[in-house]
Amino acid sequence: MRERIGMKQNKMKVIGLAGGVGTGKSTVATLLEKEYAAFVIMADKIGHLAMEPGTDTYEKIVVLFGQEVLNEDKTVDRKKVSDLVFSNPVLLQQLNQIIHPFVEQFIKNEIERIRKAGKYSYFFIESAILIETGYQSVCDEIWVVQTEELIRRKRLKQSRGYSDEKIDEIMAKQMGEKELCSYADKILINNGSIEEIKEQLENLLV
Ligand SMILES: CC(C)(COP(=O)(O)OP(=O)(O)OC[C@H]1O[C@@H](n2cnc3c(N)ncnc32)[C@H](O)[C@@H]1O)[C@@H](O)C(=O)NCCC(=O)NCCS
Numbered sequence: 063m064r065e066r067i068g069m070k071q072n073k074m075k076v077i078g079l080a081g082g083v084g085t086g087k088s089t090v091a092t093l094l095e096k097e098y099a100a101f102v103i104m105a106d107k108i109g110h111l112a113m114e115p116g117t118d119t120y121e122k123i124v125v126l127f128g129q130e131v132l133n134e135d136k137t138v139d140r141k142k143v144s145d146l147v148f149s150n151p152v153l154l155q156q157l158n159q160i161i162h163p164f165v166e167q168f169i170k171n172e173i174e175r176i177r178k179a180g181k182y183s184y185f186f187i188e189s190a191i192l193i194e195t196g197y198q199s200v201c202d203e204i205w206v207v208q209t210e211e212l213i214r215r216k217r218l219k220q221s222r223g224y225s226d227e228k229i230d231e232i233m234a235k236q237m238g239e240k241e242l243c244s245y246a247d248k249i250l251i252n253n254g255s256i257e258e259i260k261e262q263l264e265n266l267l268v
């Protein structure tokens with residue numbers, strides 16, 4: 063049985079918000095933060111912090127990829143790294159090994175900090191690879207955002223300019239929808255409008 067530390071120590075619920083690329087997790091997470099006063103951590107954003115100059119992780123990334131992934135100001139060009147790793151599973155694994163321990167430590171520290179502050183009822187961890195990185199062990203519940211593949215692709219092409227090939231590559235590195243849903247305590251469908259997400263959140267946050 064998975065460890066349920068969120069409920070053991072006080073009433074703050076830790077919820078993992080999972081779903082494949084482009085399902086709308088960040089959209090849901092932003093609503094939860096802005097309209098439902100939840101505390102939200104977006105794993106992608108914490109991963110980006112690990113790429114900032116001055117961190118140990120930045121130094122390791124420069125060793126792994128070389129100077130050619132750096133912008134003129136020495137920051138990491140994430141688009142270049144993205145093109146390299148999603149077409150090369152070994153490189154992606156090496157990058158994960160650098161970034162994931164940083165993100166895990168950050169998230170665990172934040173759970174304790176926010177729990178101690180005692181101001182939030184809900185702490186959400188938003189990640190496309192929540193199960194793969196083992197965060198279900200710190201979650202009281204797992205929510206999965208589910209969206210039809212064609213809609214995901216359309217939204218990702220429009221908003222990020224991803225090609226179908228890029229989407230295929232990223233999807234291939236993530237757990238399939240059926241398997242992911244087997245971990246879900248709750249499922250949120252995001253094929254429609256933002257209003258429809260809000261209606262579901264009203265029912266889920268009980
Ligand atoms: C490859 C990188 C540089 C691309 O950065 P960029 O700003 O262009 O995109 P962003 O970080 O927003 O990621 C876009 C989407 O790609 C998918 N994705 C990102 N990392 C991974 C991964 N390791 N495995 C599978 N899918 C991933 C997610 O759906 C994510 O939302 C960045 O995602 C990264 O460093 N990934 C490896 C570390 C990681 O796993 N981060 C995410 C959770 S900690």
Ligand SMILES: Nc1ncnc2c1ncn2[C@@H]1O[C@H](COP(=O)(O)OP(=O)(O)OP(=O)(O)O)[C@@H](O)[C@H]1O
Pocket residue numbers: 081082083084085086087088089090106190217218221222252253254255256259
């Ligand atoms: N219900 C919706 N209606 C219209 N656009 C939406 C809706 N939900 C999400 N989108 C758009 O789809 C795109 C992908 O959504 P979002 O970034 O939230 O996905 P994600 O699951 O967080 O992806 P990733 O795994 O890459 O972080 C964004 O441009 C977002 O604005």
